[in-house]
Amino acid sequence: xxxxxxxxxxxxxxxxxxxxxxxxxxxxxxxxxxxxxxxxxxxxxxxxxxxxxxxxxxxxxxxxxxxxxxxxxxxxxxxxxxxxxxxxxxxxxxxxxxxxxxxxxxxxxxxxxxxxxxxxxxxxxxxxxxxxxxxxxxxxxxxxxxxxxxxxxxxxxxxxxx
Numbered sequence: 264x265x266x267x268x269x270x271x272x273x274x275x276x277x278x279x280x281x282x283x284x285x286x287x288x289x290x291x292x293x294x295x296x297x298x299x300x301x302x303x304x305x306x307x308x309x310x311x312x313x314x315x316x317x318x319x320x321x322x323x324x325x326x327x328x329x330x331x332x333x334x335x336x337x338x339x340x341x342x343x344x345x346x347x348x349x350x351x352x353x354x355x356x357x358x359x360x361x362x363x364x365x366x367x368x369x370x371x372x373x374x375x376x377x378x379x380x381x382x383x384x385x386x387x388x389x390x391x392x393x394x395x396x397x398x399x400x401x402x403x404x405x406x407x408x409x410x411x412x413x414x415x416x417x418x419x420x421x422x423x424x425x
Contacts, residue, residue, distance in 0.1 A: 266339040273375045281327045288320035330374020342424045347401040353425040359418035
């Protein structure tokens, strides 16, 4: 599986998300500043609510821009067994409880959490800051990965790393 192709798919998806966030921010800003939405009394808050929404969408757009920058600078490297799983690794995990439940994960920079299709395979993109991403760092094929999810501990086995 080509990591550079996965990186390109992430960048394309982030670009789409950025367009949506910018459009939502523009619409909310127009709503907030439209003359019909000037408050007539203290209970008339449509303009204020739209302003809050515009601010939130603008922050979301900025976070996506930062993610795009990180993903453009990202250079996935081949797996080095002496270092274990690092940023850029493509990891095949199996749930220790359900050996049939196999997952393919691509460990990348922050801001790219999404599911992609590579051929017929689904790939989950996660960051090294995600709990599972942190738990995988430094692990090797055959190692166990453990994360705490609410009251339960989940265990995975690393099947393969590329």
